[in-house]
Amino acid sequence: MADTDRPNRTIQTFLTLVVAGTVLGFLASAADAQQEGRRRRGGTQEAKPVELAPEQVSQLTKIANERKLNVDDLLAAAKTYTPSGRHDEYVLFSSGGQSGQIFAIGVPSMRLLRSIAVFTPESWQGYGFSGKDDPVIERLKVNGTLNAWGDTHHPALSETKGDYDGQFLFIGDKANARLGVIDLRDWETKQIVKNPLTISDHGAAFVTPNTDYIIEGGQYATVLGYGYALPADYQKSYRGMVTMWKFDREKGRIDESKSFAMELPPYWQDLADAGKLVSDGYFFINSFNTEMATGGIEDGNPPFEAGASKRDMDYLHIIDWKKAEQVFLSGKAKKINGFPVIGLDTSLAEGLLCFAPEPKSPHGVDVTPDGRFMVVAGKLDPHVTVYSFDKMKKAIAEQKFTGKDVYGVPILDFDAVMEAQVEVGLGPLHTQFDNKGYAYTSLFLDSAVARWTLGGDFAKLHAEQPWKLVTKTPVQYNIGHLCAAEGDTVSPDGKYLIAMNKWSVDRFLCTGPLLPQNFQLVDIEAPGTTMPVLYDMPVGVGEPHYCQMIKADKLKSWPVYPEVGWNSHTQSLDPNAPKKGEEGVTRDGNKVLVKTLAIRSHFNPEHVEVNEGDTVTWRITSAETTQDATHGFCIGAYNINISLEPSEFVEFTFVADKPGTYPFYCTEFCSALHLEMAGYLHVKPKAASVSDAQR
Amino acid sequence: MARFLEDLVGPRVPAEELRNHRLRYATPTFILMLARVLLLVSVFLPYWHMELEAPQYPNGLFLTAYVNHLTGDVREIDGLNHYIGMRPLGEAAAFERAAGVWMIIAMFLLVEGAAFVHSKWAVLLAVPAILFPVMFIADLYFWMRTFGLNLNPDAPLSAAIKPFVPTVIGEGGIGQFKTYAEFGNGYWLAVGCAALTIVGFVFHRRAYKPLADRLRGGAAIERRS
Numbered sequence: 001m002a003d004t005d006r007p008n009r010t011i012q013t014f015l016t017l018v019v020a021g022t023v024l025g026f027l028a029s030a031a032d033a034q035q036e037g038r039r040r041r042g043g044t045q046e047a048k049p050v051e052l053a054p055e056q057v058s059q060l061t062k063i064a065n066e067r068k069l070n071v072d073d074l075l076a077a078a079k080t081y082t083p084s085g086r087h088d089e090y091v092l093f094s095s096g097g098q099s100g101q102i103f104a105i106g107v108p109s110m111r112l113l114r115s116i117a118v119f120t121p122e123s124w125q126g127y128g129f130s131g132k133d134d135p136v137i138e139r140l141k142v143n144g145t146l147n148a149w150g151d152t153h154h155p156a157l158s159e160t161k162g163d164y165d166g167q168f169l170f171i172g173d174k175a176n177a178r179l180g181v182i183d184l185r186d187w188e189t190k191q192i193v194k195n196p197l198t199i200s201d202h203g204a205a206f207v208t209p210n211t212d213y214i215i216e217g218g219q220y221a222t223v224l225g226y227g228y229a230l231p232a233d234y235q236k237s238y239r240g241m242v243t244m245w246k247f248d249r250e251k252g253r254i255d256e257s258k259s260f261a262m263e264l265p266p267y268w269q270d271l272a273d274a275g276k277l278v279s280d281g282y283f284f285i286n287s288f289n290t291e292m293a294t295g296g297i298e299d300g301n302p303p304f305e306a307g308a309s310k311r312d313m314d315y316l317h318i319i320d321w322k323k324a325e326q327v328f329l330s331g332k333a334k335k336i337n338g339f340p341v342i343g344l345d346t347s348l349a350e351g352l353l354c355f356a357p358e359p360k361s362p363h364g365v366d367v368t369p370d371g372r373f374m375v376v377a378g379k380l381d382p383h384v385t386v387y388s389f390d391k392m393k394k395a396i397a398e399q400k401f402t403g404k405d406v407y408g409v410p411i412l413d414f415d416a417v418m419e420a421q422v423e424v425g426l427g428p429l430h431t432q433f434d435n436k437g438y439a440y441t442s443l444f445l446d447s448a449v450a451r452w453t454l455g456g457d458f459a460k461l462h463a464e465q466p467w468k469l470v471t472k473t474p475v476q477y478n479i480g481h482l483c484a485a486e487g488d489t490v491s492p493d494g495k496y497l498i499a500m501n502k503w504s505v506d507r508f509l510c511t512g513p514l515l516p517q518n519f520q521l522v523d524i525e526a527p528g529t530t531m532p533v534l535y536d537m538p539v540g541v542g543e544p545h546y547c548q549m550i551k552a553d554k555l556k557s558w559p560v561y562p563e564v565g566w567n568s569h570t571q572s573l574d575p576n577a578p579k580k581g582e583e584g585v586t587r588d589g590n591k592v593l594v595k596t597l598a599i600r601s602h603f604n605p606e607h608v609e610v611n612e613g614d615t616v617t618w619r620i621t622s623a624e625t626t627q628d629a630t631h632g633f634c635i636g637a638y639n640i641n642i643s644l645e646p647s648e649f650v651e652f653t654f655v656a657d658k659p660g661t662y663p664f665y666c667t668e669f670c671s672a673l674h675l676e677m678a679g680y681l682h683v684k685p686k687a688a689s690v691s692d693a694q695r
Numbered sequence: 696m697a698r699f700l701e702d703l704v705g706p707r708v709p710a711e712e713l714r715n716h717r718l719r720y721a722t723p724t725f726i727l728m729l730a731r732v733l734l735l736v737s738v739f740l741p742y743w744h745m746e747l748e749a750p751q752y753p754n755g756l757f758l759t760a761y762v763n764h765l766t767g768d769v770r771e772i773d774g775l776n777h778y779i780g781m782r783p784l785g786e787a788a789a790f791e792r793a794a795g796v797w798m799i800i801a802m803f804l805l806v807e808g809a810a811f812v813h814s815k816w817a818v819l820l821a822v823p824a825i826l827f828p829v830m831f832i833a834d835l836y837f838w839m840r841t842f843g844l845n846l847n848p849d850a851p852l853s854a855a856i857k858p859f860v861p862t863v864i865g866e867g868g869i870g871q872f873k874t875y876a877e878f879g880n881g882y883w884l885a886v887g888c889a890a891l892t893i894v895g896f897v898f899h900r901r902a903y904k905p906l907a908d909r910l911r912g913g914a915a916i917e918r919r920s
Contacts, residue, residue: 601778626768626770626771626774673851
């Protein structure tokens with residue numbers, strides 16, 4: 001008994017010990033994690049339920065009266081004011097218009113968070129100021145010539161299943177028909193592609209529901225491939241186009257070799273929108289100047305503004321892009337300027353394109369969140385016209401065409417495809433959607449935002465009759481685009497809407513003859529007729545066109561680059577990034593390589609000696625890993641300024657063709673000893689080498 | 696020789712005695728076994744934390760010392776320390792960190808061994824584990840003092856910040872930084888190990904001293920007869 005008992009006891013004791021030890025260990029670890037959680041605290045105060053004491057009410061009343069605020073103003077302030085350290089719920093990515101940039105703005109605070117340089121060199125971000133062969137300058141060149149500005153129009157966030165995924169941002173440059181690709185991990189432009197067919201565009205950028213393609217519609221018809229023709233040959237030689245840029249999500253780049261375009265009649269194609277859900281596989285483009293007016297006011301002809309507005313109807317382009325992709329892949333595209341283009345004849349033979357009449361010079365075409373309706377805003381017609389995708393498909397299947405245009409494109413019977421027309425007011429331009437079954441249309445001439453009800457399945461979501469105007473809120477002034485929270489996706493959020501007003505006139509202090517634009521935040525949370533303006537934000541840089549509003553928590557931005565020595569162009573660790581101990585200057589003939597490490601508050605080396613005429617390649621690694629510990633590096637007189645974000649590696653090359661001694665310094669106020677973060681570049685004059693030898 | 700060894704490791708407990716007084720002999724063994732497990736677990740837990748607070752670091756900077764490594768914002772703290780001429784933290788206690796785990800394993804085995812030595816010499820085996828928490832603080836203080844007092848006189852802020860002894864435990868301050876240092880749970884496990892070891896020896900003595908006396912008495916009688 002005792003003999004068998006003993007080993008059992010030993011095992012029992014052993015097991016007890018192991019279990020006890022493990023439990024204690026776990027308890028200790030848990031306590032440790034908790035302790036760490038307690039210690040990691042932000043500098044933001046916690047929100048406490050508000051209860052106003054009588055004296056606080058009288059204080060608030062006094063301030064409101066002194067500042068001439070009414071109760072609505074106080075409520076608007078409470079809805080938008082964002083205390084220090086509190087973050088916004090949404091981020092608005094807005095085009096920066098002629099500034100060539102993108103602006104990121106927090107909503108509801110309407111605070112400008114950052115600009116992102118895309119088509120215009122921007123010195124703070126070190127975008128285009130890194131000497132010879134600057135990759136930014138290289139990519140901004142159009143046919144060999146630097147085009148150092150852009151007219152950014154329509155930003156497009158990348159989508160997965162028709163919803164913003166927060167990974168990439170695209171934007172079109174109307175002036176030069178270019179597209180910029182921005183990686184939202186580091187908010188930096190990674191690629192610019194130039195359309196090989198057209199000089200300028202307008203309908204870019206719009207993405208297909210899984211960002212397989214980025215749609216770039218044209219605008220002013222030209223001879224495709226930068227050709228030449230006089231207006232007399234307009235109908236024969238001028239053409240419109242739409243380009244489908246293939247996006248490689250893995251690489252984060254547009255793959256130009258897998259992209260193609262479609263030739264279109266020389267109407268002035270305008271905005272586009274991709275179908276989604278039931279209408280996935282199609283996209284829709286508006287057009288105006290189906291009159292094919294060629295202007296010539298100087299010769300006594302009607303100017304474009306009149307000639308292009310004569311007809312009562314223009315054409316909504318309905319394009320089957322999935323079929324077009326197959327046609328392109330099967331090799332039926334011709335090449336123009338080396339770029340594959342599906343000819344108009346091929347498009348017609350394959351049934352890729354047809355038209356639906358649309359009222360007079362429309363602007364936006366916007367697909368409803370369920371993909372069932374296409375809303376076209378009339379611009380010169382007080383209605384929005386709603387098309388049903390089901391009806392379109394049926395009409396196409398039943399060949400319900402009323403005729404063909406001069407290029408042979410079949411035109412669908414308007415009444416067969418139209419679902420509803422809603423009279424919203426004067427100058428309707430663009431439409432967005434919320435989660436309560438409402439649509440919102442900007443009214444340029446009325447300077448207002450119209451809220452109207454959707455029909456179909458959306459009718460269940462609101463109390464009003466379908467396809468009816470509900471209310472209008474005046475905005476100041478001349479609204480162009482508008483943007484509701486995720487309002488062009490399959491699942492809009494409602495809540496906030498931005499009115500992008502072209503004119504501000506008297507809204508702000510006079511800033512001389514050039515005035516800022518006015519972004520107004522509109523509260524669309526409450527259904528029915530309540531839709532107040534909450535906030536006016538002056539935009540004093542460029543003339544923004546479109547913007548998109550994404551839930552802030554969808555963005556997975558890097559607080560610092562992942563590893564020291566990171567190359568932001570390749571988004572990987574760069575083998576050439578100087579490491580600690582490698583600092584110094586080496587020479588190979590007249591080529592000089594400088595390896596620099598930057599850390600608060602010094603560059604190493606601090607003296608760099610080169611000879612006049614040397615080609616200097618300078619590699620700098622920021623050894624910083626702390627959020628916001630950004631350095632800059634500039635050499636005056638050599639037009640060099642770069643931004644060295646924490647852990648970033650940057651390389652640049654220049655020819656030291658100006659002899660002299662040049663201070664270089666850190667352009668970011670990085671630390672208390674920021675001014676001391678400097679050094680000298682000594683460019684020895686050619687003649688001086690003789691006197692040196694004599695010495 | 697055998698006699699000497701027997702004196703050294705103490706008497707073995709006769710089977711009958713063990714059956715009759717199982718609790719008496721099991722208690723010290725159990726406590727010592729538990730104590731050594733605590734010490735082993737402590738390897739995986741922090742021994743010491745320091746938080747540095749300054750206006751421009753709203754989330755603070757953290758330093759966490761384990762017996763064998765240092766984690767946290769070491770890079771940033773080193774970067775800041777270079778302004779006052781303090782050597783990089785990685786150069787401190789290099790031997791201790793390299794040997795830390797082996798020392799713990801050795802102490803683990805020694806305490807385990809102590810449970811099987813039934814003489815007064817057993818306590819010698821446990822001395823390192825008992826003194827370990829004190830040695831840890833002494834060593835930490837030594838390095839903090841050495842680093843704080845030997846600042847590079849050519850550092851950027853030498854004129855502003857004179858050599859000092861950083862606070863090892865509790866609240867301290869340097870420049871715009873406030874520092875808060877405290878022991879981690881690993882350290883408390885080591886303290887627990889030391890305390891349990893001491894308690895274990897109370898029971899150890901209570902169990903084996905009388906047994907040894909009794910057996911020695913018995914042996915003396917045997918020899919006498």
